[in-house]
Amino acid sequence: MEHSTREFDRVAQAAEQIARRGGAGIELALVLGSGLGPFADELTDPTVIPYQELPGFPQPTVPGHSGRLVLGTIAGVRVAVLQGRAHYYEGHSAADAVRPLRTLITLGAQGVVVTNAAGGIHPEFAVGDLMLISDHLNLTGVSPAIGPHEPRWPSRFQDMADAYDPAWRALFRRSAASLGLPLREGVYAGLPGGAYETPAEIRMLRTLGADAVGMSTVLEVIAARHLGARTVGISCITNLAAGIAPEPLNHAEVEQTAVRVRAGFASLLRDALPQLLPTTTATR
Numbered sequence: 001m002e003h004s005t006r007e008f009d010r011v012a013q014a015a016e017q018i019a020r021r022g023g024a025g026i027e028l029a030l031v032l033g034s035g036l037g038p039f040a041d042e043l044t045d046p047t048v049i050p051y052q053e054l055p056g057f058p059q060p061t062v063p064g065h066s067g068r069l070v071l072g073t074i075a076g077v078r079v080a081v082l083q084g085r086a087h088y089y090e091g092h093s094a095a096d097a098v099r100p101l102r103t104l105i106t107l108g109a110q111g112v113v114v115t116n117a118a119g120g121i122h123p124e125f126a127v128g129d130l131m132l133i134s135d136h137l138n139l140t141g142v143s144p145a146i147g148p149h150e151p152r153w154p155s156r157f158q159d160m161a162d163a164y165d166p167a168w169r170a171l172f173r174r175s176a177a178s179l180g181l182p183l184r185e186g187v188y189a190g191l192p193g194g195a196y197e198t199p200a201e202i203r204m205l206r207t208l209g210a211d212a213v214g215m216s217t218v219l220e221v222i223a224a225r226h227l228g229a230r231t232v233g234i235s236c237i238t239n240l241a242a243g244i245a246p247e248p249l250n251h252a253e254v255e256q257t258a259v260r261v262r263a264g265f266a267s268l269l270r271d272a273l274p275q276l277l278p279t280t281t282a283t284r
Contacts, residue, residue: 029109033116035258043072058086089193098223118212119241133233186211190218
C-alpha cells in the first residue's frame, strides 16, 4: 500500500506543479511517438516544460523523444502534449512509463490520443502508412495495474473491451476520408523491446492477429482507461517488421519515415481533435 500511496502522491504533486505553470483547463492529452514530436510546435501560445523540471517524470533517452511537456491550443482545443515518452525497455518501471499520462488525466484531460512508430506486419501495409489502432495485444509481460491498489483511484479491474474508443475511431476515419488521407486500421502488438523482433516472433504475432508491432502505447492505454479517460491511438508504420523487410532494421529508418509522413499526420490531428470533445463522456 505504501508504494501505491507514494505513486498517487507523485502524480498529484506533478499535476499541481503543471497547473501552476499554465496547465489548468487542459481538455486533451497527446502522446507523440518517435519522430512525431514536432507536431507540438504547431500549438498556439505554447508553454514548454522539460520533463526534468517535473517531479517523477522520467527522462527519455531514445532519439526522436525530446522529453518536453508542451501546453497550448490547437484548433481551439486546450491540449497537453507529451513530446516523447520513456519506455519500459529503458529501465523504467511500468509505473514510471505511465506517470506523465496519469498526471495529465489527473490534471483534467478528458481523453488521450496516443501515437507511436510501429513495424508493419499486415501484408498489405507499406512504410509510411498511418494505422488507426482498433485493439492491442499487451505482450510486455507487465501492466500498470499490477501492485498494491490505491483506493483513491478507481478499481484496477478496468473493462478493456473498447479500450480504443469506437466513436473516436469513427471520427478519425471520417477526418481521414475528408482529407483524402489513407488510414489503415488494425491491432497493435506491444512488446517490451528494445531489440527488434525475430522473424519467428513476427510470424507468431501475425498468427495472433497483430497488424503492427512496437515497444510502447499498451501500458499508457491501460493506465488511461483505468483513470476513466477515453483513448484513441494512431501508429505510423515506419518500417516493415523482421522477415518482411528486405533490409536490416534500424532506428534511423524509423525517424526518417516519421519525418516523411509528418504533414499528413499533423493534418489528421488538426481536423480530428476538435471533433472529439463533444462526444466525451469519460468519468473519473
